[in-house]
Structure formats: structure tokens, C-alpha cells
Amino acid sequence: MRKKIISIGLITIILLSIITGCKIQSIDEHHKISEKDSIENDLKNNINDDVDVGKKNEKKESGDIQKTESKQEIEKNTTDISENNRDIEYKSSGSTKTSTTKSNKNSSDSNNSINQKSSTTKTNAKETNNTSSKPKETPANNSNNKKYVTLTIRCDTILNNRDKLDPNLNNERFVPSNGVILQKTKFELEDNQSVFDILVKATRKYRIHMEYQGANQNKYASVYVQGINNVYEFSCGELSGWMYNVNGNYPNIGCDKYILKGGENIEWRYTCDLGRDLGVNWIK
Numbered sequence: 001m002r003k004k005i006i007s008i009g010l011i012t013i014i015l016l017s018i019i020t021g022c023k024i025q026s027i028d029e030h031h032k033i034s035e036k037d038s039i040e041n042d043l044k045n046n047i048n049d050d051v052d053v054g055k056k057n058e059k060k061e062s063g064d065i066q067k068t069e070s071k072q073e074i075e076k077n078t079t080d081i082s083e084n085n086r087d088i089e090y091k092s093s094g095s096t097k098t099s100t101t102k103s104n105k106n107s108s109d110s111n112n113s114i115n116q117k118s119s120t121t122k123t124n125a126k127e128t129n130n131t132s133s134k135p136k137e138t139p140a141n142n143s144n145n146k147k148y149v150t151l152t153i154r155c156d157t158i159l160n161n162r163d164k165l166d167p168n169l170n171n172e173r174f175v176p177s178n179g180v181i182l183q184k185t186k187f188e189l190e191d192n193q194s195v196f197d198i199l200v201k202a203t204r205k206y207r208i209h210m211e212y213q214g215a216n217q218n219k220y221a222s223v224y225v226q227g228i229n230n231v232y233e234f235s236c237g238e239l240s241g242w243m244y245n246v247n248g249n250y251p252n253i254g255c256d257k258y259i260l261k262g263g264e265n266i267e268w269r270y271t272c273d274l275g276r277d278l279g280v281n282w283i284k
Contacts, residue, residue: 147262149186149189149263151185151187152183166235196254227242239271244267246266247264
């Protein structure tokens with residue numbers, strides 16, 4: 001009996017030990033699993049936190065970048081507007097006014113096109129009004145209305161009277177070998193110009209010496225040409241001097257009194273015999 005009780009006690013102790021050992025192992029494993037799960041959760045939470053922080057940083061950085069870009073863009077637009085305003089102020093200070101639409105360079109394309117079309121329309125309307133309000137003017141210097149005359153200066157009569165010529169003038173410079181000081185040359189005629197006016201124009205243009213006596217300096221009250229190309233009256237005898245003809249006719253009036261109409265051929269000729277060597281018959 002006693003042995004049975006001892007055996008039962010031992011068995012009971014062994015069973016309790018086994019059961020207790022299993023429970024202890026189960027608790028340890030439970031703690032290990034709990035610690036593992038806790039570590040994994042902590043890792044996941046840390047990872048999530050890092051991700052959230054990264055996202056926040058990215059958002060913050062993108063926000064900062066956008067703010068920086070916006071600020072740069074505003075500064076750029078401000079600079080462009082300032083430059084445009086300076087351009088407008090510079091251009092407006094000149095003699096001509098420039099269009100103020102350049103200051104709106106950064107406006108939308110649609111507004112620019114509308115403003116340009118409006119400005120063009122107004123300009124065209126203004127030009128049309130100006131054109132319609134002003135009568136058409138005919139150019140005063142139309143080539144069809146221009147008039148011309150020709151002029152020749154000759155001293156060929158001296159060639160046959162060199163014995164009478166002043167020795168100081170016996171030179172090609174004063175008396176050319178062909179007797180032509182100015183060959184036939186065309187000149188434009190202005191209103192109310194005389195034979196004398198054309199002679200003055202020719203001698204000035206071609207730098208030919210010419211000396212004359214004014215109308216208020218003689219009893220005939222007309223201009224008298226005393227010398228051309230340094231050849232004067234009396235340079236080739238007592239009856240020598242300068243005469244002019246128009247279309248071959250020698251008028252009996254001063255050269256400043258003969259008003260030209262256009263198309264005339266004028267000649268200044270030197271005579272050594274009071275015009276007779278030129279075929280003039282009205283001189284006695």
C-alpha cells in the first residue's frame with residue numbers, strides 16, 4: 001500500500017513537472033514571438049515614419065522649389081516689364097513716338113493680337129482720313145514741265161586777228177586753238193530767267209572767268225558783259241567786244257532784258273569788228 005502511494009506521488013510529480021515544463025516553454029516561446037512581432041512592428045513603424053518623413057520632405061522641397069521658381073519668374077517678369085518700360089521711355093524721348101503696346105510684352109498672345117489688330121485698324125483709318133482730307137499734289141519739278149536752253153561761248157574770230165590780240169592773251173588758256181571756250185551745253189531754265197542769268201549759271205558751274213557792268217552803272221540801264229575767260233572788250237582791237245545771239249538773231253536789247261521761254265539756243269560770240277565779222281547788219 002505504501003509503495004503504491006509513493007508510486008502515485010512520483011507519477012504525479014513527474015506529470016506536474018512535464019506540464020509545468022511545457023507551460024514554461026510555451027510562455028518563453030510566447031515572449032519570443034511577442035518580442036519578434038514587436039520588433040517587426042517597430043521596424044514597420046520606423047519604415048513608415050521614414051517614408052512619411054521623406055514624403056513630407058519631398059513635399060516641402062517641391063513647395064520650396066515651386067516658391068523659388070515662382071519668385072524667379074516674378075522677378076524675371078518684373079525685370080522684363082522694367083526693361084520694356086525703359087525702352088518705351090527712351091523711345092518716347094526721341095523725335096518720333098513709339099507704340100506703348102511694347103510695355104505689354106508679357107500679356108497673353110490673344111490680347112497682343114487684338115491690340116495689334118486694333119492699332120493697325122486705327123492707323124489705317126487715320127491714314128485714310130489724312131489721305132482723303134488732303135488733295136493730291138502734282139510735283140512742281142515734274143520732268144514733263146521742265147524747260148531747257150543751250151549755251152555756247154566762242155572767240156574764233158580772234159584766230160584771224162591775232163595780230164590785234166593783246167600779247168598776254170596769246171595763250172591756249174585764254175584763246176583755245178578751236179576758238180571754243182564752252183561747247184554747246186544744256187541748262188535747265190527756271191521761270192523769268194534771262195540770257196544773262198544763264199551766262200552766270202554756266203560760268204559759275206564751269207569756273208569760267210566773267211566780268212560785267214551792272215545795269216545801274218551805265219546809261220543804257222542794262223547789264224553789259226565786259227569780259228569772258230579774261231578776254232575783254234578792246235582786247236583784240238578798238239572795235240572788239242562780246243555779243244550774244246538767240247537762235248542766230250542778235251537782239252538790240254541788254255542780255256538781262258531778254259527773258260527766255262525755253263528751247264532757245266544762246267551763243268556768246270567775240271567780235272573784232274563791231275559785229276560785222278559775225279554778220280550783224282543793224283550796227284552802224
